[in-house]
Amino acid sequence: MDANISSLHNLLLDGTFASHIERKNSSIPTVIVIGGGISGLAAARILHDASFKVILLESRNRLGGRIHTDYSFGYPVDLGASWLHGVCNENPLAPFIRSLGLTLYRTSGDDSVLYDHDLESYTLFDMDGHQVPQRLVKEVGDIFKKILKETERVRDEHAYDMSILQAIEFVLDRHPELRQEGLACEVLQWYICRMEAWFAVDADMISLKTWDQEHVLSGGHGLMVQGYDPIIKALAKDIDIRLNHRVTKICYGPNKAMVVVEGGRNFIADAAIVTVPLGILKANLIQFEPKLPEWKVASISDIGVGSENKVALQFDKVFWPNVEFLGIVAPTSYACDYFLNLHKATGHPVLVYMAAGRFACDLEKLSDESSANFVMLQLKKMFPDATEPVRYLVSRWGTDPNSLGCYAYDVVGKPEDVYERLRAPLGNLFFGGEAVSMEHQGSVHGAYSAGVMAAENCQRHVLEGLGNLEKLQLVPLRCEIHESAFPLQISRM
Numbered sequence: 290m291d292a293n294i295s296s297l298h299n300l301l302l303d304g305t306f307a308s309h310i311e312r313k314n315s316s317i318p319t320v321i322v323i324g325g326g327i328s329g330l331a332a333a334r335i336l337h338d339a340s341f342k343v344i345l346l347e348s349r350n351r352l353g354g355r356i357h358t359d360y361s362f363g364y365p366v367d368l369g370a371s372w373l374h375g376v377c378n379e380n381p382l383a384p385f386i387r388s389l390g391l392t393l394y395r396t397s398g399d400d401s402v403l404y405d406h407d408l409e410s411y412t413l414f415d416m417d418g419h420q421v422p423q424r425l426v427k428e429v430g431d432i433f434k435k436i437l438k439e440t441e442r443v444r445d446e447h448a449y450d451m452s453i454l455q456a457i458e459f460v461l462d463r464h465p466e467l468r469q470e471g472l473a474c475e476v477l478q479w480y481i482c483r484m485e486a487w488f489a490v491d492a493d494m495i496s497l498k499t500w501d502q503e504h505v506l507s508g509g510h511g512l513m514v515q516g517y518d519p520i521i522k523a524l525a526k527d528i529d530i531r532l533n534h535r536v537t538k539i540c541y542g543p544n545k546a547m548v549v550v551e552g553g554r555n556f557i558a559d560a561a562i563v564t565v566p567l568g569i570l571k572a573n574l575i576q577f578e579p580k581l582p583e584w585k586v587a588s589i590s591d592i593g594v595g596s597e598n599k600v601a602l603q604f605d606k607v608f609w610p611n612v613e614f615l616g617i618v619a620p621t622s623y624a625c626d627y628f629l630n631l632h633k634a635t636g637h638p639v640l641v642y643m644a645a646g647r648f649a650c651d652l653e654k655l656s657d658e659s660s661a662n663f664v665m666l667q668l669k670k671m672f673p674d675a676t677e678p679v680r681y682l683v684s685r686w687g688t689d690p691n692s693l694g695c696y697a698y699d700v701v702g703k704p705e706d707v708y709e710r711l712r713a714p715l716g717n718l719f720f721g722g723e724a725v726s727m728e729h730q731g732s733v734h735g736a737y738s739a740g741v742m743a744a745e746n747c748q749r750h751v752l753e754g755l756g757n758l759e760k761l762q763l764v765p766l767r768c769e770i771h772e773s774a775f776p777l778q779i780s781r782m
């Protein structure tokens with residue numbers, strides 16, 4: 290492998306990362322970071338601030354990855370992540386939010402059965418456009434909580450894992466009094482639909498064993514009113530970033546890494562950090578040399594990647610009630626609908642339709658125009674006089690060749706150590722990205738922490754290899770910002 294790399298040194302093209310040449314004079318360690326989402330940017334930032342020479346290679350023509358704040362409406366609208374999960378000082382993103390003066394709109398406190406919403410401000414309708422009585426929504430919410438509580442007994446009774454849907458069926462057979470009929474059953478399906486939105490998969494794929502095992506940060510969930518983009522911009526400052534650089538091959542070894550991008554250009558450094566989405570690794574879009582060991586390949590295939598999509602509709606005026614979300618209940622969770630009212634949080638006349646699981650995949654089969662038309666049909670069930678949108682935006686996270694899915698989830702029967710194996714470095718190749726997060730897969734703060742951890746491990750490895758540990762200090766990225774005195778700005782209008 291090393292011989293292979295050194296012969297390639299002679300072929301370095303202009304602009305290629307010629308780490309071996311610079312080190313003779315300056316002892317500067319070099320690292321290539323692959324992927325310009327929050328995880329890759331966090332890793333690059335750490336190493337840059339620790340005086341490493343870093344190049345970040347990003348396949349898209351923009352940074353942010355599954356954070357995508359679109360400005361085409363004239364103001365920020367997030368088509369990927371939009372909530373901060375855990376509005377508290379322990380959240381590793383809190384220092385950025387404070388120092389950048391960003392505002393959060395809290396949509397729920399801790400322990401909400403609807404995850405990122407509570408039932409403080411909403412309106413639900415049935416498929417014929419009749420409003421569902423709030424009392425019924427709350428009653429069924431309590432029943433849903435009881436059903437979920439009972440699934441714990443099912444879990445204790447079974448050594449093997451099963452889906453949460455199967456467990457719910459067990460509970461309903463055992464407690465027929467919890468089974469709902471008619472409109473109440475449709476409301477129950479709507480709760481299941483919201484649970485599916487959190488995991489981004491259908492209830493028949495959510496693991497009973499692990500669905501409630503995540504240590505969710507305290508403080509509830511807050512929408513990023515100005516979008517997530519300012520954090521991406523802050524992290525990217527002064528980093529050597531190469532957009533439109535799609536990595537196709539990574540050669541790794543004890544002391545050198547060579548990364549090849551589409552078109553054949555290559556970059557060489559002391560180490561590399563991969564932060565591309567799990568969907569990209571699953572699809573084998575990057576070739577590794579030597580081949581990844583079996584245990585690593587198995588970890589890639591044993592973690593699931595879910596689907597979630599958004600259709601953002603901009604209107605010229607607001608014709609819907611001043612509530613945080615609107616929903617339509619239906620006989621199946623697949624047919625239920627959910628609209629986030631951005632007007633309540635941001636003052637802009639925008640509704641964001643959110644689809645998850647199989648339905649999100651099916652939505653991607655439609656053109657943008659057909660998706661928007663479909664969503665308008667749903668909206669008109671609630672508001673027959675709804676005006677047509679001025680503009681719309683449609684996400685395609687499942688088929689986008691830069692993401693191939695929205696975020697990781699635990700498959701039913703997930704092997705115990707699967708995340709540890711995914712996270713484990715291979716020599717001088719380190720792994721970041723939301724899916725390798727220690728505790729918070731599928732979130733922005735989890736992805737950020739995973740990037741920080743990969744960078745710290747990489748930094749240590751490279752400095753040890755160079756016998757340089759004392760010379761170059763580990764400079765934690767967070768210090769400067771942690772000391773900021775600004776409070777978190779949280780509102781609920």
Ligand SMILES: Cc1cc2nc3c(=O)[nH]c(=O)nc-3n(C[C@H](O)[C@H](O)[C@H](O)COP(=O)(O)OP(=O)(O)OC[C@H]3O[C@@H](n4cnc5c(N)ncnc54)[C@H](O)[C@@H]3O)c2cc1C
Pocket residue numbers: 323324325326327328329346347348349352353354355356368369370371372373374534535536537564565566569574575597598599684686690691692694695696721722723724730731732733734736
């Ligand atoms: C619709 C949706 C809603 C979400 N909502 C929330 C939310 O409200 N709150 C929350 O906390 N989290 C949410 N998430 C999850 C969150 O967005 C992700 O966990 C996080 O942004 C992932 O960051 P990352 O850096 O690991 O990956 P990414 O952001 O995907 O970054 C990886 C980068 O690698 C690049 N790449 C891919 N292939 C290559 C290649 N071959 N060569 C070079 N570069 C490549 C990609 O273009 C991308 O920029 C949501 C995600 C989605 C999709």
